[in-house]
Amino acid sequence: MSHARTLWEEGSEPGRQVIVLGLACTLTAVVIDLALGDHLSLFFDLCFVALCLGLALAVRPSDFFTVGVLPPLLMVAVFALLGVVSPGSVAQQGDSLVQAVITGLATHAGALIIGYALCLATLATRQRFLSRSTLTS
Structure with missing residues (x-):
């Protein structure tokens, strides 16, 4: 008798695809947010x-590490890109690249901490569930 897959078992995407998806979705959120205003906002x-x-829910178990380190790297990459293209969207218009990245990280630290904590907690929950389900099978 097979049981229905749970939310914790569903993730099956390779790490590389999850990285590309994460970058594409983050940049899409940036474009939409900047279309609505001059700075990155709560959106x-x-x-x-x-x-x-x-x-964290989409990745396959063998690539948990990849997603486990992804959120801070995604945010730094986006702020570095914005620091080159449009520093005024994350910092003052005349700020350097380094200053734009630091200001962006400081301004959006809450989102980074909450997102990273949720990501790691989800991966830990999935790992625990998967290890239990393999022991009972």
């Missing part, structure tokens, strides 16, 4: 937190 933060949770 970006909420999208980032939801994305961190979604990526």
Whole structure:
């Protein structure tokens, strides 16, 4: 008798695809947010937190480490890109790349902490559930 798969068992995407998906979704949130205003806002933060949770649920178990380190790297990459293209969206218009990244990280630290914590907690829960289900099978 087979049982229905639970939410914790569903993730089956390879790590590389999850990285690309994460980058594409983060950049999409940035574009939408900047179309609505001049700076990244709470919209970006909420999208980032939801994305961190979604990526942790989508990845296959063998690539948990990849997603476990992804949220801070995604945020730094996005702020570095914005620091080159549009520093005024994350910092003052005349700020350097380094200053734009630091200001962006400081401004959106809450979203990074919450998203990263949710990501790691989800991965830990999935790992625990998967190890229990293999012991009972």
